[in-house]
Amino acid sequence: MTEWQPWRHVGPEPRKKGLVVVADHASNFVPDDIELGIENKLLGEHVALDIGVEGVAERMARRHGVPAHLACVSRLVCDLHREEDNPAVVPTTSDGHLIPGNIGADVEARLDRFHRPYHHALADWLDESDPGLIISLHSFTPALASKVEERPWEVALLYNTDDLPARHAIRLFGEQGLTVGDNQPYSGKELNATMNRHAEAHGRHYLAIEVRQDQIVTEAGQARWASMIADIAGRVALMLEAA
Secondary structure (H helix, E strand, O other), X not given: OOOOOOEEEEOOOOOOOOEEEEEOOOOOOOOOOOOOOOXXXXXXXXXXXXXXXXXXXXXXXXXXXXXXXXXXXXXXXXXXXXXXXXXXXXXXXXXXXEOHHHOOOOHHHHHXXXXXXXXXXXXXXXXXXXOOEEEEEEEEOOOOOOOOOOOOOOEEEEOOOOOHHHHHHHHHHHOOOOOEEEOOOOOOOOOOXXXXXXXXXXXXXXXXXXXXHHHOOOHHHHHHHHHXXXXXXXXXXXXXXXX
16 A cells, blocks of 8 residues: 655656646645644635645646646645745644644644655656746635735736746736736745745746636636646747747
8 A cells, every 4th residue: 555645746757848737735635643623614715725726737737748746735734835944834824714733733743744755756856857847836815814805817927036937928828818917916036935946946947827716616617727827838838948
């Protein structure tokens, strides 16, 4: 029997200079031996996972040939898209919800069990595949419970210092008639942990794509966005190659 691990790979083997997709918040799984102390319904909400992302990434991998590295644990257990020393790596609150089981939690044990294996596996996978473009896939809620403003963007591109791929993608998504966020609803200069570590630190190009969750809550929406993201990312990769 295969030992459980906090990540899984879906789709074909990566090809050199090809596309790959990474989804840090693809799962709402909570191990039986961890008690978060929250209502079960919260596990289906955005505080526990990026709604719709697993379906999009699976379709990109299985139908469009983009290999995927997917998280297999909820962000409420250990947020894989945070630096190890970030206080929110084991969150005690999320969008106004208290996570009482995480108060006083053994953060080092959570890092050893979830965060480090996930990122070590991702590092090895990227070193072996040497992709031309990494797609970091996330989703955002149309509005936070703790804030009143609506978020009008159907999709957004985040970046820190490497904005060239994002510039191409913002234009291409805009040509689809979409309202596209440029480092919104939050900035990649402040929240870009996985791509800072595995892309920018190694000179790898990436697209950090945030899709608004109402766009991908259904299977039809997931199929539409999987196709669109795979197409646009492929076009961006060609532009980068030709530059």
